[in-house]
Amino acid sequence: MTNPPVCNYEGSDYQQSFWEQGGREYEDRAEAIALKKMLPKSGKLMLELGAGAGRNTARYAGFERVVLLDYSTTQLAQAQQKLGRTDQYIYVAADIYRLPFRDQKFDAATMIRALHHMADAPKALKQIRNILRSNAVFILEFANKLNIKSILRYWLRLQKWNPFSLEPVEFVKLNFDFHPKAIRNWLADLGFSIEKTRTVSHFRLGLLKRIIPARLLAALDGFFQPTGEFWQFTPSVFVKAKTKNGIQTDEASLNVIDLFKCPDCEGEKLEENQEYLHCPVCESNWAVRDGIYDFRERMKSKV
Ligand SMILES: C[S@@+](CC[C@H](N)C(=O)[O-])C[C@H]1O[C@@H](n2cnc3c(N)ncnc32)[C@H](O)[C@@H]1O
Ligand SMILES: [Zn+2]
Structure with missing residues (x-):
């Protein structure tokens, strides 16, 4: 069976050009706050899907081991440089649609800014569900098509696609924004229950980012993030989902080959x-x- 195409980051300087030189300190700090509020304090084995250059990985320090999975070996090499080649980190080059892990091995997973590249999001989410143990935590970030900017643009007839409809929008090849309700439906169909929702990047506006220090703007964002429980109109949304209680398998394995x-x-x-x-x-x-x-x-x- 063929899988959808992969968005290729091989050789990309994404971490440098998008994050370090791209004026995105505010977004990075706002994501750190959302993660801190959603992550379990500790755990054995975490899978980071679409880990890229490991921008978020150090934030999972409560976990004994973290598997960084990405399709691009050059992104993983950058992550290695940043985090080191210690036993704590396992680097895996693989396609999210074709995960090389046995079922029910991980007690947590995150996927930040990576669903964004999935042409078949339900298929990707199903692979992730399979490798999680029961009662495991899954933190998913997705780009929200129902954001204020896209709604205004639609109403002013500056944009053709409808932000209110449930189907994903591919605004650039292999870059997708999703409707929050579609994400909730897919997660529920796979047996996840949603525990928390945080809206992130309320203030992603050039002018605000220029005049207000990133640390302060991110703190303000953190203050508003819990409103995500009621409505979601920000460009980025974080969801904390849990797999249901089921037959408990063995402990999350820390033996690499057994994964x-x-x-x-x-x-x-x-x-x-x-x-x-x-x-x-x-x-x-x-x-x-x-x-x-x-x-x-x-x-x-x-x-
Ligand atoms: C926008 S970057 C985000 C990186 C990191 N999560 C962050 O937030 O800084 C998306 C990452 O997803 C990876 N990716 C895209 N499609 C993938 C796939 N099908 N399988 C595995 N990784 C994929 C890319 O290689 C890239 O490193
Ligand atoms: Zn084989």
């Missing part, structure tokens, strides 16, 4: 070699290079 499955045949017993993982069921090999487990494509030839 993985073969993304081609779903075989669960991968064999560990120095430079690759071997699947004895379908005979595929998955490269392990520079501290990154690469599950994007099977290796062409045996090492």
Whole structure:
């Protein structure tokens, strides 16, 4: 079965150009506040989906281990530089639509600014549901099509697409904004219950960002974020969802090889070699290079 295309960040200087030089200190701080209010204080194993250059990873310090998953190895290499190659962090190059993990292995997951690139969001969310244990926390950030700017533009006839309709809008190729109700419906269909909703980036306006220090503007944002429980008109929304109570599986595994499955045949017993993982069921090999487990494509030839 073919999966939707991946938005390619290979070689991108996203972290530098968008965050560090892009005047987005306010957004970064506002997200930090939302995460702090939603994250469990501690936990064993966290999966960060679409981790990029690891901008948020240090914020998950309450977890014993964090798996950073991204399709781009250059983003993961930047994350490694920032966070180091310690046992605390596991770097995995893979497609969110084709996760290389066994079912019910993680007790938390986050996906920040990555659903944004999913042409088939329900399919991506289903993969995530599968790898979470019961009673696990999932923090999802999504770009909100029902934001004030898009509503005004629609009413003034400056924009054709309707911010009130439930379907996602692809405003640039492989960049999608979602309706909050559609997200709630998808999560409910997968058996998640929503515990908290925070609206984020209330003040994403050039003029305000220029005249008010980022720290202050973010603190103000933090003050308004809980109104997300009642209405959502900001460009970014954070949802804290939980998987339901079910049959409790073993403890979240901290043994790396026990986390993985073969993304081609779903075989669960991968064999560990120095430079690759071997699947004895379908005979595929998955490269392990520079501290990154690469599950994007099977290796062409045996090492
Ligand atoms: C906008 S960046 C966000 C990075 C990080 N979460 C942050 O907020 O700074 C989106 C990330 O999602 C990754 N991504 C996009 N599509 C993906 C897919 N299908 N599978 C895995 N990662 C994907 C990209 O490589 C990129 O690093
Ligand atoms: Zn296999």
